[in-house]
Amino acid sequence: MSLSLRRKLRCAMVGGGRDAFIGRVHRHAMALDGRIELVAGALSSQPEKARASGRDLGLRDERNHGSWQALLAHELLLPADQRIDFVVIVTPNDVHYEVAKAFADAGVHVVCDKPLVHTSEQAAELAQIVERRGTVFGVTYNYSGYPMVREAREMVRAGVIGEVRKVVVEYHQGWLATQPAGNKQAEWRADPARSGAAGAIADIGSHAENLVATVTGLRIESLCADLHAFVPGRRLDDDASLLLRFHGGARGVLIASQIAAGCENDLRLRVFGSLGTLDWRQETPDRLVHARIDGPRQILTRGSPWLSEAAQRACRTPAGHPEAFIEAFANVYRGVCADIHARLAGSRADPIEADYPRIEDGARGVRFIEKAVQSAASAHKWTAFLD
Numbered sequence: 133m134s135l136s137l138r139r140k141l142r143c144a145m146v147g148g149g150r151d152a153f154i155g156r157v158h159r160h161a162m163a164l165d166g167r168i169e170l171v172a173g174a175l176s177s178q179p180e181k182a183r184a185s186g187r188d189l190g191l192r193d194e195r196n197h198g199s200w201q202a203l204l205a206h207e208l209l210l211p212a213d214q215r216i217d218f219v220v221i222v223t224p225n226d227v228h229y230e231v232a233k234a235f236a237d238a239g240v241h242v243v244c245d246k247p248l249v250h251t252s253e254q255a256a257e258l259a260q261i262v263e264r265r266g267t268v269f270g271v272t273y274n275y276s277g278y279p280m281v282r283e284a285r286e287m288v289r290a291g292v293i294g295e296v297r298k299v300v301v302e303y304h305q306g307w308l309a310t311q312p313a314g315n316k317q318a319e320w321r322a323d324p325a326r327s328g329a330a331g332a333i334a335d336i337g338s339h340a341e342n343l344v345a346t347v348t349g350l351r352i353e354s355l356c357a358d359l360h361a362f363v364p365g366r367r368l369d370d371d372a373s374l375l376l377r378f379h380g381g382a383r384g385v386l387i388a389s390q391i392a393a394g395c396e397n398d399l400r401l402r403v404f405g406s407l408g409t410l411d412w413r414q415e416t417p418d419r420l421v422h423a424r425i426d427g428p429r430q431i432l433t434r435g436s437p438w439l440s441e442a443a444q445r446a447c448r449t450p451a452g453h454p455e456a457f458i459e460a461f462a463n464v465y466r467g468v469c470a471d472i473h474a475r476l477a478g479s480r481a482d483p484i485e486a487d488y489p490r491i492e493d494g495a496r497g498v499r500f501i502e503k504a505v506q507s508a509a510s511a512h513k514w515t516a517f518l519d
């Protein structure tokens with residue numbers, strides 16, 4: 133069935149109220165393909181602010197709630213043809229688990245931002261619920277949605293750079309080089325009760341881990357982590373340097389730093405193979421550099437007809453009209469929608485369309501964070517990942 137014949141999917145949002153950061157990005161991304169309608173919400177931890185935020189977005193009063201518990205209870209009373217298809221969780225990290233668990237257990241599909249939850253036990257429990265209920269569960273590792281990241285993945289899979297020997301992934305931000313006063317995003321990220329047991333390695337290191345896994349398919353066998361907090365009084369790491377060993381013998385370096393003064397979102401992945409190297413940077417996301425051992429260097433650009441089908445289908449505009457963060461985010465939503473539509477139709481989703489990070493990716497990210505923290509605290513350092 134063509135998508136044009138299908139109805140829009142109905143969704144609710146938890147978090148993402150006035151002054152929140154990523155909830156707005158999710159709403160922009162959801163709007164891009166016209167396949168999703170935001171019909172309900174519990175948009176803030178403060179009930180009045182939640183309702184005011186919902187009014188801003190035009191939510192009807194009866195579906196504009198002061199708490200996620202009220203939202204879920206109300207949805208479960210609605211007939212199936214009005215009820216939400218999925219919920220989006222864009223709260224600080226400490227709230228993800230209870231909301232995701234409650235909605236997934238009620239049979240509602242879920243999109244949750246990263247890091248998925250605080251502990252691997254929580255992640256394993258969520259994965260069991262998702263398996264038992266047969267629900268779709270997307271995790272917004274949004275960098276996996278960039279067309280040129282998908283192109284890099286397809287090139288690695290096709291053996292274009294030969295055997296992968298080494299991976300270097302770096303994510304440098306500078307916005308936490310000080311503790312900015314009155315910045316609520318900075319406040320909760322520095323609070324172990326809300327952020328979890330790790331700082332930069334969780335907040336952006338988990339994106340880096342996912343990017344490596346997405347592009348190379350390699351799984352970490354063991355890691356050695358040095359985590360440090362530079363800003364006085366900060367209780368969680370703001371700088372992380374890791375050595376990685378992968379199953380099969382490849383080696384890697386992962387850097388995640390939020391004290392790289394002056395840097396913005398400088399995420400870079402380099403994959404060194406026996407025949408060549410791939411080099412992608414998030415701040416110039418439409419370009420992928422392919423350096424060969426036996427020929428001239430090529431700069432591949434998004435939207436070109438010679439890219440893989442996976443990369444081409446992730447594009448919305450022709451080459452030279454830049455796409456970026458919101459479009460990549462929208463590709464995660466496109467994948468989730470394809471999977472939900474297929475389930476509604478009792479069919480299997482097209483795998484190129486249903487290309488999105490799932491609960492297993494989120495759970496692996498949580499284990500990665502735990503192992504990095506464990507390694508940093510140990511004298512031995514090298515720590516088995518046992519993925």
Ligand SMILES: NC(=O)c1ccc[n+]([C@@H]2O[C@H](COP(=O)([O-])OP(=O)(O)OC[C@H]3O[C@@H](n4cnc5c(N)ncnc54)[C@H](O)[C@@H]3O)[C@@H](O)[C@H]2O)c1
Nearest residue numbers: 147148149152153154174175176177222223224225245246
């Ligand atoms: N994928 C990405 O690129 C990306 C980028 C930034 C943040 N994130 C993740 O998104 C999440 C939110 O981050 P942010 O920077 O937008 O935070 P934020 O502080 O800007 O927004 C959090 C929102 O959640 C609301 N909230 C808190 N508790 C709630 C509850 N119990 N019920 C309903 N709403 C509640 C807050 O009121 C606020 O509106 C975090 O998990 C973060 O790691 C992901």
